[in-house]
Amino acid sequence: AQxxxxxxxxxxxxxxxxxxxxxxxxxxxxxxxFWYVQSPGQGLQLLLKYFSGDTLVQxxxxxxxxxxxxxxxxxxxxxxxxxxxxxxxxxxxxxxxxQGNLIFGKGxxxxxxx
Amino acid sequence: xxxxxxxxxYLVIGTGKKITLECSQTMGHDKMYxxxxxxxxxxxxxxxxxxxxxTEKGDLSSESTVSRIRTEHFPLTLESARPSHxxxxxxxxxxxxxxxxxxxxFGPGTRLTVL
Numbered sequence: 565a566q567x568x569x570x571x572x573x574x575x576x577x578x579x580x581x582x583x584x585x586x587x588x589x590x591x592x593x594x595x596x597x598f599w600y601v602q603s604p605g606q607g608l609q610l611l612l613k614y615f616s617g618d619t620l621v622q623x624x625x626x627x628x629x630x631x632x633x634x635x636x637x638x639x640x641x642x643x644x645x646x647x648x649x650x651x652x653x654x655x656x657x658x659x660x661x662x663q664g665n666l667i668f669g670k671g672x673x674x675x676x677x678x
Numbered sequence: 679x680x681x682x683x684x685x686x687x688y689l690v691i692g693t694g695k696k697i698t699l700e701c702s703q704t705m706g707h708d709k710m711y712x713x714x715x716x717x718x719x720x721x722x723x724x725x726x727x728x729x730x731x732x733t734e735k736g737d738l739s740s741e742s743t744v745s746r747i748r749t750e751h752f753p754l755t756l757e758s759a760r761p762s763h764x765x766x767x768x769x770x771x772x773x774x775x776x777x778x779x780x781x782x783x784f785g786p787g788t789r790l791t792v793l
Contacts, residue, residue, distance in 0.1 A: 573718070596780050607684075607768055607784035608721075654721070658780040665711070665736070666782060668720040 566591045568655050570669035577645050578677045585640040585672050587655035596658035597638040598666065599629055603651045611653075614638060625649070650676045680705040684769050684785035691759055692793050699754045699788045701769035708774040710752040711782065714738060715766045727752055728774060759792045766790070 567590045577583055589595055596615050600608040612623025619631040629640045638655060652673050656666045682703040691697060703710065708729045713721040713736075723736030727746040741763070742756050752771075756763055766789045770782040 568720075598781075600784075605787075605789070607682075607786045608770075609784070610781065613781060664780065665723055665726065666721075666780075670718070670720045673718075 566657055566659050566667050568657050568667055568669035570653075570655055570672050572672045573670070574673045574675065576675040576677060579647050580644050583640075583642045583645045583649070583674070585653050585655075585674070587638045587640065587669060588636050589638060589655070589657045590636065591657050591659075595638075597629075597631060598656040598658070599623065599627070599638075599640050600654045600656065600668075601625075601651050602654065602671075608654065611640070645674075645676055647676045647678065650674055682769060682771055682783055682785040684767075684788050686788060687786060688789050688791075690791045690793065693758075693760055695759050695792075697756050697759055697790070699767055699769075699790070701752045701754070701785060702750050703752075703769075703771040703783075703785075704750065705771055705783060706749075707771035707783075708749065709772045710746070711770040711772075712736075712742075712744060712752070712754050713768040713770065714740065715768055715787075717766075721768060725754065759790075761792045764790060764792050 569588045598613045599611040602608050611627050612621050614621050614631045652671045654671045655669045685700045710727050712725040715721045722738035724740040725744040766787050768787045769785040772782045
């Protein structure tokens with residue numbers, strides 16, 4: 565069965581430090597992978613997505629993610645975190661086809677220290 | 679501007695009341711979704727629709743019902759609310775075909791509290 569694991573429930577980083585949020589997926593075929601961000605009291609905003617091709621994908625707000633098939637991972641990175649990046653981050657895998665849907669991980673809450 | 683809207687944003691009601699959470703989108707999308715999200719937990723799909731007159735149950739069993747009479751409108755109804763229904767409800771939409779058919783766009787959510 566398809567699944568997404570985000571091993572870190574909560575991460576705290578200092579402003580200006582680099583960030584890496586981990587995501588592992590379980591899916592039989594080539595996955596479609598997504599990272600969403602959710603600010604408090606808000607819906608989800610798409611940060612970036614991987615469908616195929618270049619394994620390093622660029623997103624909005626300076627985020628990037630790297631697809632590693634051998635490790636079944638799709639980790640999110642940012643070289644320098646800003647206080648406004650504090651939010652909850654969700655990794656998701658699409659199950660495929662017009663009848664497919666997204667399966668989400670449990671999310672990683674990011675706190676940013678001044 | 680194309681967007682997806684949810685009303686109300688916050689709702690506090692008593693047990694046994696009937697409620698309807700509204701979701702509308704102006705993105706021209708055929709597929710729409712309802713997710714339930716508890717604090718610190720992943721989103722669980724409770725309903726989705728491929729288009730007008732189509733409704734499907736999601737992965738998480740829910741006592742709510744949905745309807746899709748118009749493409750842009752996908753309301754969720756609870757006939758008799760209970761404290762166990764307290765949660766955040768997120769509506770989303772996506773294309774059914776094309777290059778971005780699996781990319782979902784989310785509304786701001788409705789936070790429901792049942793006393």
